Amino acid sequence: MRILAINPGSTSTKIAVYEDTTPLLVRNIRHSVGELSHFPRVIDQFEFRKNLVIEALKENGIPFEFDAIVGRGGLLKPIPGGVYEVNDAMLDDITHAMRSHACNLGCLIASELAALLPDCRAFIADPGVVDELDEIARITGSPLMPRITIWHALNQRAIARRYAAELTAASPDHPVRYEDLNLIICHLGGGISVGAHHNGRAIDVNNALDGEGPFSPERAGTLPAGQLIDLCYSHRFRKDELKKRISGHAGLAAHLGTTDIPAIIKSIEDGDEKAELVLNAMIYQVAKSIGAAAVALFGKIDAILLTGGIAHSEYVISRLKERVSFLAPVYVYPGEDELEALAVNVLGALRGELPIQVYK
Ligand SMILES: Nc1ncnc2c1ncn2[C@@H]1O[C@H](COP(=O)(O)OP(=O)(O)OP(=O)(O)O)[C@@H](O)[C@H]1O
């Protein structure tokens, strides 16, 4: 089976081509803040990112022949995890999605490219709206605003399974499954999500997109509610501009004008005190969220797993470990396994080993 996996993130479009479980091509196409700022809305990046995918395949001599195309995404209604075939209900909900996120493009690009081929099917797997919250975690101080989650479900689960497989490989007589573990998993990407996983379910995890949790390279995280309301009524910003102050032009992008962690660390080394304070504040907020997840798990934690692009950074990881390693052993999985997870999920579905769910 030949599978094209497409993962549009907030700062990159990652693609991979798999022949069964063998990767034939893996590419990370990075997008600068300036490049993406030409597009008023994320959905407007559709043609741009789709063409980049086609160009990357051509440049690498990959023939446009696939059994399935799978995209990461999108921000649909809350649904159980798993593999879903793209259908009209999904495309309709994505096109009119209330929330803007690059992963919405994954579903749309997969669908459009698959339609160019006879017998090629389009899928998504474990989108960011996978919802397994404990009921107690949904309650906020306002009945008007129950909590929802939008998080890196695909990667957090893939990393959890990888950690369990590593434990099993180390002690084959004592096989361990993700479903046996209590884990805190922290995805450090353009957005940051921190999940408390209890026996294979994310019982609490922040809404990394809509202003909840730590701030991140391009998200505001939790904001002071009163000040936010005042800003809404200040006539200083239109609604869409204010939304960008929560997701897009927020976090490190708003404070420092860049989401590029290596560049920020370079300027800290060159003596930029503001960059140092802001980046350290982001690390501090991530550590506090890990502490909150520890409480959700009653302090019974097998491991803390740090993943996402920023987990490549020794500067960030060493400072995080300093604050949280008293809670549990910390393991680092830099980058993400999302492309492989997409491909493996779809391969399982095409082989009949995993159910293909229908989005309604
Ligand atoms: N080698 C590296 N060292 C430090 N930071 C890095 C490195 N590579 C990428 N990053 C940082 O990781 C962040 C992007 O992470 P990632 O690629 O996981 O995000 P994304 O896929 O664009 O968005 P998201 O994960 O939120 O969907 C950026 O802030 C980038 O600067």
Ligand SMILES: CCCC(=O)O
């Ligand atoms: C759906 C992914 C969540 C995020 O980027 O914050």
